[in-house]
Amino acid sequence: MPRRATRLLQTDDYLFSFIDRSRELAAQDGTAPVPLGVGDCDLPTPPHIVEAMRQAVRDPSTHRYPPYAGTQAMREAATGYLGRRFGLSIDPETEVLATLGSKEAMAHLTMAYAEPGDVVLVPDPAYPVYGTWARWCGAEVVRVPLREENGFLPNLAAIPAAVARQAKLFWVCYPNNPTTALATSDFYAELARFAVRHDIVVASDAAYSEIYYDCAPPPSFLQAPGAMECGIEFHSLSKAYNMPGWRVGFAAGNADVVDALRTVKTHTDSGTFTAIQHAAVAALNDTTGYPDHLRAVYRGRMHLLCDGLERAGLQVLRPRATFYCLVRCPSGTDSAGFAKKLLEEARVLTIPGCGFGPGGEGYVRLTVSAGTDLIREAVRRITAVSW
Numbered sequence: 443m444p445r446r447a448t449r450l451l452q453t454d455d456y457l458f459s460f461i462d463r464s465r466e467l468a469a470q471d472g473t474a475p476v477p478l479g480v481g482d483c484d485l486p487t488p489p490h491i492v493e494a495m496r497q498a499v500r501d502p503s504t505h506r507y508p509p510y511a512g513t514q515a516m517r518e519a520a521t522g523y524l525g526r527r528f529g530l531s532i533d534p535e536t537e538v539l540a541t542l543g544s545k546e547a548m549a550h551l552t553m554a555y556a557e558p559g560d561v562v563l564v565p566d567p568a569y570p571v572y573g574t575w576a577r578w579c580g581a582e583v584v585r586v587p588l589r590e591e592n593g594f595l596p597n598l599a600a601i602p603a604a605v606a607r608q609a610k611l612f613w614v615c616y617p618n619n620p621t622t623a624l625a626t627s628d629f630y631a632e633l634a635r636f637a638v639r640h641d642i643v644v645a646s647d648a649a650y651s652e653i654y655y656d657c658a659p660p661p662s663f664l665q666a667p668g669a670m671e672c673g674i675e676f677h678s679l680s681k682a683y684n685m686p687g688w689r690v691g692f693a694a695g696n697a698d699v700v701d702a703l704r705t706v707k708t709h710t711d712s713g714t715f716t717a718i719q720h721a722a723v724a725a726l727n728d729t730t731g732y733p734d735h736l737r738a739v740y741r742g743r744m745h746l747l748c749d750g751l752e753r754a755g756l757q758v759l760r761p762r763a764t765f766y767c768l769v770r771c772p773s774g775t776d777s778a779g780f781a782k783k784l785l786e787e788a789r790v791l792t793i794p795g796c797g798f799g800p801g802g803e804g805y806v807r808l809t810v811s812a813g814t815d816l817i818r819e820a821v822r823r824i825t826a827v828s829w
Contacts, residue, residue, distance in 0.1 A: 498720035512540025556581035567802030594623035617763030630666035652682035750821030
């Protein structure tokens with residue numbers, strides 16, 4: 443077989459190695475590890491969304507290629523949601539488009555802007571896709587540290603001027619994966635000023651914007667003064683409406699940036715199945731109050747997990763958003779070693795923080811996208827291990 447492209451040979455699949463090891467252990471003795479690693483929503487998609495899909499898929503008109511930017515109804519539903527939730531006035535014709543979830547759209551945006559000689563600013567720790575695609579496009583990835591003592595917000599003043607001059611993209615994610623941190627409106631305003639001053643596109647990953655508890659609803663970057671001059675924000679229905687397998691979301695922001703993303707998509711994919719867009723419209727126009735129900739479920743699960751981990755003697759960073767929590771590694775243990783011990787001795791699958799970049803060292807990430815009984819079992823197993 444031909445040699446794989448260099449970009450693949452340089453790609454680290456470290457996170458997935460723990461998932462593979464989990465399967466190996468289950469095969470050895472039949473004791474399946476409790477899956478608290480990957481944030482895969484375990485609850486079903488709400489019935490009214492499924493029903494919208496069921497009706498739409500029976501309509502032969504939905505079986506044809508969809509518009510590249512998304513249907514008119516989808517784009518209007520997205521702008522309606524942004525208006526109600528964040529007070530934003532977004533043009534459905536030029537400032538929003540439907541996406542296949544947000545992961546592929548992030549890759550496509552990087553393709554639209556990053557090339558050799560450019561810099562892409564990536565938070566550290568971060569969702570690996572941001573940096574992977576920047577490297578695949580030949581750009582230099584410059585990690586911007588997120589530190590616990592700074593609320594896991596980047597210190598923009600610490601970014602060297604020479605780096606800022608070369609930067610094309612600046613990725614941010616709040617509520618944050620993996621740290622669960624929240625951004626403030628003041629930080630977003632500072633970020634917009636920084637980006638406009640240095641002619642940088644801010645790419646805001648807002649996948650967890652509806653997963654929060656015991657705090658005010660998280661703001662959107664696009665609310666900041668100047669953000670529409672420099673920014674694009676990615677929203678996914680995967681988390682808020684338990685639709686990870688449906689692969690549907692949208693991107694909104696500066697018209698030129700949205701158009702650049704649309705151009706790449708036009709040459710790369712053929713859009714989201716129209717019937718799925720009908721289902722997304724039902725979600726975005728939701729009148730059932732489902733997100734409130736979902737937040738209550740995750741709040742209860744998070745308290746159960748964090749309380750149990752603390753009783754086991756572990757140090758937990760209690761989150762106010764996302765369905766993740768970070769646990770500090772016990773003294774003398776790094777994140778890979780801690781995750782390995784959790785997997786092999788407690789039979790609980792977690793993700794080592796180092797898999798999100800050097801800044802994630804010292805933590806493991808757990809998720810509550812698993813049922814209450816599984817979380818109780820995970821706590822029981824972890825408590826039985828000596829830390």
